Amino acid sequence: MLPRGEDGKQHRGAAADEEEATATAASLNDLCATAGDAGSPVPALAPFPRVAVWAVAALLAAGLGLGALVLAVVHRSALLVVSVLLSAAVVAFLLWNAAAAASGRALRRFVDGLPASSLRAAADGQLVKITGIVSCGDVSLISSYEKVENCVYTSTILRKCGRWGSEVANPKNCCSKWKLTHAERFAADFYITDAKSGKIALVTAGHQSRVVPLINENLLVTTSRGTELSSTLKCWLEERNISSEESQLIRLEEGYVSEGMRLNVIGILSKKNGDLMILPPPEPISTGTCVVT
Template sequence: MNDLSNAPLRDRHCCSFKPIPAPVLCVLVPLFFIGLSVSIFILVIVHNAFFFVFVTLLSALVLAFLVWNTLNWRRNGAILLFLDSFPDSDLRIARDGQLVKITGFASCGTLSLESSYEKVPRCIYTSTLLYEYKGFDSKPAVGNGGCFHWSLEYSERFSTDFYITDMKSGIRAMVKAGDDSKVIPLIFESKLVCTTSKHRVLSPHLRKWLGDRNLSAEARLLRIEEGYIKEGGIVTVTGVLHRNNEVLMIVQPPELISTGCLWRKLLLPVDVDGLILGVPETTPAVTNTCSVQGPEQ
């Protein structure tokens, strides 16, 4: 079993500016202030506003470009576009060591997983996230400052080795997603539980779930999101193919994979480090909707 629980805390850090390299920001910020100072000087001395307007518009465009790339990086936009443009591979003709993208039916290996909150058995991937709304009088979460936002308080995210049956060729292969493999899950969690400002009393099941994990069960604004891939579901795996006689395995790439510059979407390159695990858009991992927790009767 592969523990990926720290991935959400690392990937959703509020102060991250990837994929914008830090040296680029160190160069752009001084250039902005220098250009702004010179343009203001020309505006005051020469009474010519052309250079000031030019610098302002150029700075706005650069800022919008940086913000656009940062937001898409947090949403895995470049990776999703890269995968959409990457055609499905055929295991009958794929070579050993080739980067492949396989879509097929998942089946459990020697170890299966169970979702944390809903207790769904026979899964190959599970993810449960607990968010708390931070108000003015709330204590900031670890690694998350500020108020008036939903903050990730706790996460459980696991993957394990499983089998995938290629929909194109019907060939079965093992996917090495366990044993400390680097896995990038592109699975979107669905909201299962929401407490509101009017109904903050937690249900017995939610209080028990919190207590089993040594989390506070006091009444407050909480949200639980959960995602999973159950045995028999359709999954898309992108990794490197290994052939050993008649045994086929898909493992994490030995080197970083770059998405390249996606100029049509104005996106900078993003490096992918690990096995990519996803679900086709037509087959969501979880179909539950958010249920509001009201007071106990």
């Protein structure tokens, strides 16, 4: 995936082109690690620190052991019953939080419930949610498969059927295991025009920015056994050295944010030197169910 070029650009020599390509690549934010597993439309977030989970598990185990000891010595099961019920409640709570964090429900509820801010009224250093129209910055992107230009965020994901030992008659069956085999996800700095105040702010989503995208990919291609792959898909696979065997069950999904689209952005507002910028939060933010870092 490459940033778009400028029409009518003059040739300035190999050295200048190489320097510009290096600078452009350094400005992009490679988010491939946030592609998640085959069932997660957004990156999975850890709802609790691992140390806290192990500490709670140790306390529950101690309570169950004490209840069993009391039952064996004095033949009273009240403490054991209370320990079992308490353990079941805590485990259910942990599982519910883990499921909500992995599916992105908690994060989406947090974003939807946060009131929209105004760039005019918000203070410097305040956590803001800005809704407005997106425009490209110095670098823009082209989506990998559909070749949509003037994008500030692109995500292309390839999945293969990973259900071992059986064939899937319907490739759209949700019970099938779709394994993530290839991901291309990039972001670049862009501008957003606040719908409330009309002011424009630079969103630093580029290189070394911690970005959590909540953009779902659209399903573009689904193949079944014996399906003949299109020339476009074959070319896309060959460019990435991915096997294009027609017997494989694959799904290709792509999402993007292009210039002119409406977007919600959450970050820390900076008003230094008269320039409006939205920066990634320096510390983790609790959504009430999980922690966003």
